[in-house]
Amino acid sequence: MGFKCGIIGLPNVGKSTLFNALTQTSQAQAENYPFCTIEPNVGEVDVPDERLTKLTKISSSDKTIPTRITFVDIAGLVEGASKGEGLGNQFLGNIREVDALVHIIRCFDDQNITHVNGSIDPVRDIETINTELLLADIESLENRVTNLEKKERGGDKDAPKKLKLIDTLIKNLNLGNSIKEAEFNEDEKKFIREFQLLTNKETIYVCNTDEESITQQNSYIDLVDGYLKEKGLKKINISADIESQLSLLEISEQNEFLNTIGLEEPGLNKLIIEGYKALKLITFFTSGPKETKAWTIKEGSLAPQAAGKIHTDFEKGFIRAETISYNDLNSIGNFAEAKDKGKMISEGKEYIVKDGDIMNFRFNI
Numbered sequence: 001m002g003f004k005c006g007i008i009g010l011p012n013v014g015k016s017t018l019f020n021a022l023t024q025t026s027q028a029q030a031e032n033y034p035f036c037t038i039e040p041n042v043g044e045v046d047v048p049d050e051r052l053t054k055l056t057k058i059s060s061s062d063k064t065i066p067t068r069i070t071f072v073d074i075a076g077l078v079e080g081a082s083k084g085e086g087l088g089n090q091f092l093g094n095i096r097e098v099d100a101l102v103h104i105i106r107c108f109d110d111q112n113i114t115h116v117n118g119s120i121d122p123v124r125d126i127e128t129i130n131t132e133l134l135l136a137d138i139e140s141l142e143n144r145v146t147n148l149e150k151k152e153r154g155g156d157k158d159a160p161k162k163l164k165l166i167d168t169l170i171k172n173l174n175l176g177n178s179i180k181e182a183e184f185n186e187d188e189k190k191f192i193r194e195f196q197l198l199t200n201k202e203t204i205y206v207c208n209t210d211e212e213s214i215t216q217q218n219s220y221i222d223l224v225d226g227y228l229k230e231k232g233l234k235k236i237n238i239s240a241d242i243e244s245q246l247s248l249l250e251i252s253e254q255n256e257f258l259n260t261i262g263l264e265e266p267g268l269n270k271l272i273i274e275g276y277k278a279l280k281l282i283t284f285f286t287s288g289p290k291e292t293k294a295w296t297i298k299e300g301s302l303a304p305q306a307a308g309k310i311h312t313d314f315e316k317g318f319i320r321a322e323t324i325s326y327n328d329l330n331s332i333g334n335f336a337e338a339k340d341k342g343k344m345i346s347e348g349k350e351y352i353v354k355d356g357d358i359m360n361f362r363f364n365i
Helices: 015-023 050-059 088-096 122-153 159-174 186-195 219-230 240-246 251-261 267-278 303-310 312-316 326-332 335-340
Strands: 004-008 041-046 063-065 068-073 100-107 202-209 235-238 281-287 291-298 318-325 345-347 357-363
Touching: 004 015, 004 088, 015 041, 015 068, 015 240, 015 267, 050 063, 050 281, 050 291, 050 326, 068 267, 100 122, 100 219, 100 267, 122 159, 122 186, 122 219, 159 186, 202 219, 202 267, 219 235, 235 240, 235 267, 240 251, 240 267, 291 303, 303 312, 303 318, 303 357, 312 318, 312 357, 318 326, 318 335, 326 335, 326 357
Parallel strands: 004 068, 004 100, 063 291, 100 202, 202 235, 281 357
Antiparallel strands: 041 068, 281 291, 318 345, 318 357
């Protein structure tokens, strides 16, 4: 299963620059004109996890393999995108294919980089993007009605439920209400997932700011803070310029550079981890002399499903999983002693995997 975060925002807010730094490539153009990104750029990045390094040391592993998450740089949206302005329909289609959104907001002044609306107003920019996503969802839902009415006449038992739900959703969207704020039963949640609504995707808000403002907020970031707090939402601050510089340095040089500007870690680490959280993902590990590897699964996954991430045969023939938490193993220091102390536990098919579990699967083929 691939997990994708789509990077969205108005043109010229720093999306492609951030994507380039994120993937440490130059595959995304970063030019000072709208729509320089037409086809979405896709890059896979490692999810930073210091537990991997420690596990590798404990197991004396030959290889360390991190888990990965995919980021998609989607071209800038403009007002009217839901009606096809700019390259709106194509861009909105690209957004439907991702699992979560990273919404980049311009929070810096630069006379050399034009703003598509002629002035910098981060709250207006957020509302422009959110309105276009909302309008696109209304149109998408309305387009489903005729086909569902035919299915209803044909005796489809789900069609009446879907039509009633669509009516409710459109009314809420017309009022500007978020779908995520409303309560739905399990059937309705299933239908909503089927509808692939843009406004139902988890969103990470990112203030792209200048180097001077990364450690102390500027007035633009303050405006975003106030706006999002009213809605119970959060944001992170990143300087695409800093991240771009960091991506060109060796790890040792990166740490030195971060120290000089008062940062503890690259902002992109925070973005990757927030993306991981937004998608409701957790990490479990397998570890031994050959390799220590991180695996990605959804929160709430059962042990056989985790086994299936390694190989489908593991899930089909699952017997049990020998499991120890990372915290227990790290505090003890080796597997043999952890097992002697009863920290290695045999779990069955109903075991819900926890973040940080180190697992060894027993199975029949």
